[in-house]
Amino acid sequence: MREEIPSEFWQGIEQFNQQEYYACHDTLEALWMEAMEPTKKFYQGILQIAVGLYHLSNHNWQGTVTSMGEGMRRLDYFKPDYFEINVEQLIHQTTNLLLALQSAGPDKVADFIFAENGGKNSLEITPPKIFKIES
Template sequence: MIQEIPPEFWQGIEEFNQQEYYACHDTLEALWMEAMEPTKKFYQGILQIAVGLYHLSNHNWRGAVTSMGEGMRRLDYYQPDYFNINVEELIDQTAHLLSAMQEAGPEKVADFVFAKNAEKNSLDIHPPKISKIEE
C-alpha cells in the first residue's frame, strides 16, 4: 500500500529541481527518518542522488559517483514510477551523468559542475530533474 504523499516531499522535489541539493537532503531526510517501507527506501534513493549532486558541486568525484550509484540502485525497485514521480527517467538521467563522469575520471570533475539553475554545463550534460507524472 502506498502511503499518502506528504507536502514536504514536493518541497524536496522542488529543491532538487532547483539544484538546492543540500536543502533537498534536509527536507527528505526528515521524511525518510519517519517513513515505513517501501517508501523509506524510495526517499533514501532520491536523497542519495541529491547527496551525490551536492558532492559534485564541491568537486568531490568519489562522493558523487558513490552516492549517485547507490541512489540509482535503491530506486530501481520503484520503476517505472512511484509517488507520481517518473523514476525511470530520473534513473536514466542520473546514469547518463554518472557514466560520463566515470569515463572522464576524477581529474575532470570540475567539467561536470553545473552553474546554479543552469540547464546544462560546458559539456552539454543536463543535471537530473525529477518529473511528476500527470494524472
C-alpha cells in the same frame, strides 16, 4: 497500501529541481527517518542522488559516483513510477550523468559544470530533474 504523499515530499522535489541539493537532502532525510518501507527506501534513493549532485558541485568525484550509484540502486525497485514520480526517467538521466563522470574520471570532475551556469572549456551537463507523472 501506499502511504499518503506528504507536502514536505513535494518541497524536497522542488528543491531538487531548483538544484538546492543540500536543502533537498535535509527535507527528505526528515521524511526518510520517519517513513516505513518501502517508502523509506524511495526517499533514501532520491536523497542519495541529491547528495551525489551536491558532491559534484564541490568537485568530489568519489562522493558523487558513490552516492548517485547507491541512490539509483535503491530507486530501481520503484520503476517505472512511484508517488507520481517518473522514476525510470530519473534513473535514466542520472545514469547518463554517472557514465559521463566515470568516463572522464576523478581528475576531470572540476571540468563538469551545470549547463545553466555556462562556462568555457568545461564539460557542460544538465543535472537530472525529477518529473511528476502527468495523468
